[in-house]
């Protein structure tokens with residue numbers, strides 16, 4: 001099975017153990033983890049969360065099976081520099097549905113890469129995997145993440161009030177969704193052109 005795709009300036013590849021030091025460095029930054037329910041992380045915490053996922057993905061690839069979950073490392077195409085990661089995690093009891101996730105190193109914010117990474121997930125989910133639905137969620141104050149999903153065509157489907165606690169404060173959770181049937185034929189062909197296998 002193919003393990004690397006490119007789009008714009010970026011390269012997306014199936015996450016391997018070699019990516020863990022870069023991922024751990026990113027997830028030890030306060031800026032990156034401000035709105036993440038699983039941050040700030042020590043290197044050990046990052047390793048123990050991601051290693052089993054990586055092993056599952058690599059085992060599936062070695063057996064030429066499609067993995068049940070997809071964690072991608074995002075790098076600059078021209079230099080291989082680490083930009084961040086994005087993922088599709090299966091939704092429980094909902095075959096064909098995945099939860100999206102993305103986090104980029106703060107050095108690369110506000111260049112359109114968040115939107116490109118989320119577009120890649122949309123491409124991968126609907127065009128490569130042929131899935132039915134994508135779920136997305138974010139803390140109400142995370143304007144960048146909200147805009148990324150809006151720019152990628154997700155619909156705001158609901159708000160769960162005071163759902164997450166950060167420090168002493170409770171924050172609303174915004175719930176987004178994108179259905180395969182939301183993608184127009186034009187959007188599908190634009191995605192196919194954007195990302196080269």
Ligand SMILES: CC(C)(COP(=O)(O)OP(=O)(O)OC[C@H]1O[C@@H](n2cnc3c(N)ncnc32)[C@H](O)[C@@H]1OP(=O)(O)O)[C@@H](O)C(=O)NCCC(=O)NCCS
Nearest residue numbers: 032102103104109110111112113114115138143144145147
């Ligand atoms: C969310 C994230 C991936 C966005 O990445 P990015 O590369 O900066 O996003 P883009 O450059 O594609 O910008 C997308 C939109 O967000 C806006 N934006 C980006 N950073 C912003 C910020 N700090 N505050 C407000 N808006 C912001 C951009 O202006 C753009 O909106 P526009 O279309 O109205 O101009 C990045 O901020 C990140 O990794 N954050 C930390 C991890 C995280 O919160 N992940 C999401 C968890 S749900």
